[in-house]
Amino acid sequence: MQSRSSAAHATGRPRSAAADAAILEATRAALVELGWSKLTLGDVATRAGVAKTTLYRRWAGKNELVVDAVAELFDELELPDSGSLAADIEGVVLQFAAILDRPEAKSGLMAVVAEATRDGALRARIRASIVDRQKRLVLEGRAHAQARGELPAEDDPGTASRAVDLIFDVVAGAVLHRTLVSAEPVTEDWACGLAQILLQGLPESAPPPPG
Amino acid sequence: MQSRSSAAHATGRPRSAAADAAILEATRAALVELGWSKLTLGDVATRAGVAKTTLYRRWAGKNELVVDAVAELFDELELPDSGSLAADIEGVVLQFAAILDRPEAKSGLMAVVAEATRDGALRARIRASIVDRQKRLVLEGRAHAQARGELPAEDDPGTASRAVDLIFDVVAGAVLHRTLVSAEPVTEDWACGLAQILLQGLPESAPPPPG
DNA sequence: ACAGTTACGCTACGGGTCGTATCGAAAGCG
DNA sequence: CGCTTTCGATACGACCCGTAGCGTAACTGT
Known part of the structure; x- marks a missing residue:
């Protein structure tokens, strides 16, 4: 550790x-x-x-200690190879939201991220322990979708890497913002709507059935 | 105030x-x-x-003080009615990222959000002073896009409201995550990629020209 | 078995911040 | 000129920080 x-x-x-x-x-x-x-x-x-x-x-201090304490929480995430990209996204989003709902994850994660804005070493520790560690989910989901033909194959590694980073920022950022800033629950409907935007974009997103 | x-x-x-x-x-x-x-x-x-x-x-304490101090920073945001939804999104994203790049916004905002996870009154103050205040950008952009025919008109107010909240979480969350968690700069290319996902979804997003 | 090395528990310390209380002076209103 | 409220200044006990010192415990190599 x-x-x-x-x-x-x-x-x-x-x-x-x-x-x-x-x-x-x-x-x-x-x-x-x-x-x-x-x-x-x-x-x-x-x-x-x-x-x-x-x-x-x-541990050097509160920051480093909490990073390690929180990092362990995110290791239980796994991609639920569910047969379609939409369902995969929905599954990961709901798992991620469930972890973020736990108070130790909420308050701890955001606080160390806030501290990391002025501490490069802490930022590196967060990246290594949490962020990059979970980027595997995007990579796996993308590979599965490409194998199914849902996403085009990408040959240029630089472009592919930037795309993975972007998707990660969008998905994780949306869940984070919903949970912590908007402070509203991530429901199945919400996760479905997010997956829909990612797959079809805004224009085609006809309103989901009422519920 | x-x-x-x-x-x-x-x-x-x-x-x-x-x-x-x-x-x-x-x-x-x-x-x-x-x-x-x-x-x-x-x-x-x-x-x-x-x-x-x-x-x-x-002020009751550090939390409330910083919320008020940071809230003023976000009032300079405005929608650059640029003629297309993609350009509007890109413009707002770049403005938002520019504000988040300032150290007083970075560290202050995330810290109070972290504290707000355990303080309902503080959460309400953040929502009123910052979040809901800037949701106007999504409403305006959506209205403009609908007037241009880029987005379908929405009649059910409940569905429309949820859609606006979702879009706000996705856009603001992505920028927030990129800036603070991934700790990488929001470039024009990145903003363009985000707008592309929002408009077209993942599958059609052919890689942008290299550069 | 014994010396060497490192981790551990305990206690104590100076330094800093907190949030509050108190007091006299200042600024507006009728 | 009285009344009310804010302001500046100072002092205070309480708490936490991060470190130092010391004796003890655990493990290793000869």
Whole structure:
């Protein structure tokens, strides 16, 4: 999870892996109860049953700790190879929205993103731990759709890469904005409407059946 | 800007309007230099040339203050009635991105959104001061496009309202995600690609000319 | 078994910010 | 000139920060 990859130091007392897990779990619990602003590292340490010094030995501060605590939440995302691009998009959108609905994800993620605007190292950490990690969903969905013939194959790798980035920004950004800024729920209807825009564009989007 | 609308108290010493402006300006300056987390109300008061108590008399805390300070930034947005829906979208996207590029908007906006996940009153304040205020752009652009025949007219007001909300989430969310999460610049090419998706959908989006 | 090395828990500390209270002076109104 | 409200200044206890010091625990190589 951090710099210690496999066996950097073969000597001395090893770091407790259980402590890592307990700290991250305690961080999420504190995010739920207190939110970002009232979360203190001393409190997290108490909840996790570790000393405050132990916590500071592993993470540089609140920002880095919360990034790692939140990143774990997004690893459960997976593409539901459902047979059509529209259904794939809808499925991922609903999964993503379900995670963002959890208070520890909401308050934690946005707060570290806000801090990352003034901290390049934190920005890199977020990208590596969360963003780029989940871009695989777009890649897989795109590949499936191309195999089905729903999307044209792309040969130029540069263009393809920019397209994937754009799609990721649109999909993730829409869900994020809906959940956090507009503060309204992501329903199946909404996800369906989003998929419709992505597949057909605005003009052809005839209104969905009332419901 | 706050509860005092026109003439609530005709008696006593009136509140200095200049102090309000100075405080909001000082808040933005502090956001640029220090960012959200290191911004302190005492510092803002000093910069504005007012006492800390004056500041607390008008705003409940950091959150409310920054919302008001940031909201003013977004009022300069306007729809560039450029003759086509694609160009209108591109224009608004580029304007929005230009504002989000300013550090006081970046760090301030995301931070208050993060805090708003645990504070309903703050959420309402953000909606009223920022979000709903700018939704006018979607309404205007949609009306223009319908007058041009680029978009079908919508009769059911409920469906139309949901469509406007969805479009707003997609456009604003995409720019927000691109700027703050992906942390990459919104270029003209990118805005063009976004408009293309919105108008034509993913499948027909042939790659734009290289450059 | 023993020395060497690293992690751990605990406690304590100076420094900073918070939000509030208090007070006298200033600014408007009748 | 009285009344009301705001303003500036200062002081205050409470809290959290991040670090330092120390003795103990865990693991490794010879």
